[in-house]
Amino acid sequence: MSLARDDPRAGDHEHGSELSDTQLRVRALESVLVEKGYVDPAALDVLIETYETKVxxxxxxxxxxxxxxxxxxxxxxxxxxxxxxxxxxxxxxxxxxxxxxxxxxxxxxxxxxxxxxxxxxxxxxxxxxxxxxxxxxxxxxxxxxxxxxxxxxxxxxxxxxxxxxxxxxxxxxxxxxxxxxxxxxxxxxxxxxxxxxxxxxxxxxxxxxxxxx
Amino acid sequence: MNGAQDMGGMHGFGAVLAEPDEPVFHAEWERRVLALTLAMGATGEWNLDASRFARESRPPSEYLPKSYYEIWLAGLERLLAERGLVAPDEIAAGRSLQPAKPVRRTLAAGDVAGAVSRGSPTNRDAPQPARFDVGDRVRAKNLHPVTHTRLPRYVRGHVGTIARVHGCHIFPDTHAHGHGENPQWLYTVSFDGRELWGAEADPTVAVSVDAFEPYLDAAP
Missing domain, CATH: 3.90.330.10 (Nitrile hydratase alpha /Thiocyanate hydrolase gamma)
Incomplete structure (x- = not known):
């Protein structure tokens, strides 16, 4: 999936390994942000729930x-x-x-x-x-x-x-x-x-x- | 900046492909990137205009292959590094390698609902009266700043009409770079499709942008 080639139906399959790299990187980033006390993990969950189910x-x-x-x-x-x-x-x-x-x-x-x-x-x-x-x-x-x-x-x-x-x-x-x-x-x-x-x-x-x- | 983000009128990207019954997120990491971006934004260590610039200011060859949440992730990493909050080697290691820097605020779970429903209004008191009124003809300036701007290339140099006056708002061009809110009058400026795209363009089309007063000159 990319901005230029936006077919979401094709993206996940073609770039499966890329996506898991991104998944790992995001997980690493989140760990650092939580460890440093910049973000509250419970607040992250509430933000996701808000935009996935309420709004x-x-x-x-x-x-x-x-x-x-x-x-x-x-x-x-x-x-x-x-x-x-x-x-x-x-x-x-x-x-x-x-x-x-x-x-x-x-x-x-x-x-x-x-x-x-x-x-x-x-x-x-x-x-x-x-x-x-x-x-x-x-x-x-x-x-x-x-x-x-x-x-x-x-x-x-x-x-x-x-x-x-x-x-x-x-x-x-x-x-x-x-x-x-x-x-x-x-x-x-x-x-x-x-x-x-x-x-x-x-x-x-x-x-x-x-x-x- | 004249970057790949300024896409209006470009050719070659093909048809718009809408996904039927599209989910809100396509992967777990997208959920986390959204939440991390909003939670870090709430620390007050940067503003929305700075985060837009952090996303867009990269070579087109780097911007275009990314999905939108990948762009958000890259923008977030850049803001964290620039402000000395998280270094790239810490992301690579997946753990903190240097002491945390104090941040202005941390968003608590109990404060999310309030923060979401309040938002961050950009309206400000007017430092001076508006220069233009509805119906006035204006020409978008021919500007090409290498810094952040919200005047898209496709209207620059073209003449339009003031369609709405939205009051005074934070000026992204200065705010993105730490040069203050510098409130400016904001207008919806409507352009005839043929003024933008030439005599052969569809005569039934009009396109408007929301333009800050410093982007505009009076037109005869």
Whole structure:
């Protein structure tokens, strides 16, 4: 696995010995850091648990579902995204300044970080490998329609594409359009339609017939 | 710096390959690298901008073959060595070979939740009024610092429009190198795709970057 060749399905097998070298090196580094008292091993476990199980795209899905079902929240979300998202309990690291972006029939928003891997952690968790990879970072700003095609989705030719390169400490959350035929669904039901990629702008929400209410 | 990290507009990397049902981590060492990076960041011995520079400031031939967590690991090792906290021979030995240097803080397990939900806001009081307002036309400066910057190459020299004003924030270009927070106004600047990529480019595309005031000149 590398930035330039980002196929995670190939990486682990091809570079098995390299990975175990890295595993050993990381273990050695951790031993030294613990021995010197710089890190508390229990804190490491809590950090991992936080980002592996607690913080993830299910948080963002709650924000989007509420924006779909509650007109007052939607207005708040697009006037003061940070406060509206914080009201649902999603705050903090790599999301200190979140801006929600509204997809409409005329404008499709898509988020990238060409310089590194900036991503709205409190609402989406840690970024997937492809988001940090060279193919996405190089092409999202120059050929966004081509990138969307890589994700199997063709945007109407008259829809404008707005690409947001997260080059500072502002983080962006795309609010996709609500799928037709879902009026009257509860927030919990709507949240099941919301995919991670639809909140980055590289995918669409699930179709109503593909989820169980 | 004009390094391999500044990828916008480069050719030749191929298609984006998304992994279906991708796990959060692909190996145990990735979990540990994430946690070690965050826990060492919490010591206050360096800031986020310094850690970005430690990751990106390496030859492209070294940067590109690494996975993202390998880059984080290399960046962490460099920061530890530069600050005299852990020497490379100690990592090779897997044990401490010289006395620990005192660090400002150690993150305790009980403080993780608070630290994560507080984050590290970069907003600061404005030392002077904003020079630009929404709708103003600006030209990104043609800058090529060998030090840390967050102005990507693909917008340099191009004219865009101020789309949002985000208040004053810590300036990464100085903060990364120990030259202070030096707060600067931050703007979202939107560029027409054809301004960036030429007359043949897709006319339906607009691209924005978040740019600090020192990156921008007023444009007629």
């Amino acid at each position: 993830g795209p299910h948080n963002g899905a709650c924000v989007v579902a509420k924006a779909w079902s509650d007109a007052d929240f939607r207005r708040w979300l697009f006037t003061d995204s940070g406060e509206a998202i914080a009201s649902l309990g999603f705050t903090g690291r790599q999301g200190e300044n979140i801006v929600a972006l509204e997809n409409t029939p005329d404008v499709h928003n898509m988020v990238v970080c060409t310089l590194c891997s900036c991503y709205p952690w409190p609402v989406l968790g840690l970024p997937p490998v492809w988001y940090k990879s060279a193919p996405y970072r190089s092409r999202a700003v120059a050929d966004p329609r081509g990138v969307l095609r890589d994700f199997g989705f063709e945007l109407p030719t008259d829809t404008r594409i707005r690409v947001w390169d997260s080059t500072a400490e502002v983080r962006y959350l795309v609010v996709p359009m609500q799928p037709a035929g879902t009026d009257g669904w509860t927030e919990d039901e709507l949240a099941r339609l919301v995919t991670r990629d639809s909140m980055i702008g590289t995918g669409l929400p699930r179709r109503p017939e593909d989820v169980t209410r």
